[in-house]
Amino acid sequence: RKPPAQLRSGLLHVVDLFILGGALVLESLVMLRWLEKNGYGPLGISGVSLGGHNASLAACAFPRPLAIIPCLSGTTGSNVFTQGALVRACRWTSLHTQLHQHEHGLEADFQDLKEYLTNRLMSVEISTVSDQVYSHNEEDLFTLRQRLHNTDGSIALFRRDVETLQQNFQPSFHFMSWIMNQMTHLRLMERPLPNSSIISVLAEDDEYIPWRLADPLREIWPNVETRYVPGGHIYSSLFHHSAFRKAITDAFNRMPS
DSSP states (O other): OOOTTOBTTBOSSHHHHHHHHHHHHHHHHHHHHHHHHTTOOSOEEEEETHHHHHHHHHHHHOSSOOEEEEESOOSOSHHHHHTSGGGGGSOHHHHHHHHHHTTTTHHHHHHHHHHHHHHHHHTSOTTTOOOSOOOOOHHHHHHHHHHHHOOHHHHHHHHHHHHHHHHHTHHHHHHHHHHHHHHHOGGGSOOOOTTOEEEEEEETTOSSSOGGGSOOHHHHSTTOEEEEESSOHHHHHHHOHHHHHHHHHHHHHTSOO
């Protein structure tokens, strides 16, 4: 399903992210329904980073209580691409040019896309249906931990780069923020059903998912428990698997039998 010209996980177009997310949510709903149909339960859903956010979106669309455990994910994709580390992954010059070429039609186009994806998800008959390998050598792991922790200078430089990009491409940043909020913000989705058990795990120094710059999940899903692990996004995704597993176990244990 990956476009032929795409290299690894680097998406070619902004719209590909929404199509990818819509397909992932749909597949999650089908899998959850299959498990329910075959007598499994209680059911839950979890993921890390983008997978965590898509797990949250899928949980919003499932008509049963779930154990929901989003790890290292926020409440919207907006700040990830306009304030987080993935700012550098966007070709702002090309986006800026496209915005001015289609200034009056883009909002309508993306509203149409949102409606299409929403209708596709809602029309599903639910009742019927590593890029780099790290050595395990202890010395290598210690070195990697040190490199991932010693990032203060890099973060300061990165934030200056983001400010420069925001100044140079301000209209494009505003439009990207609007698109991402429209398509991914949990506040615009249905809440998970009551009796769902929700535990969110965040990295304290996450620069990929700058969750402090977004609406807190507890303001959208009041019954969520939020846990924190030390470190940044990459460090936490590599070395805090035990915290993720503990959150998953606890969330399932709180589900009604």
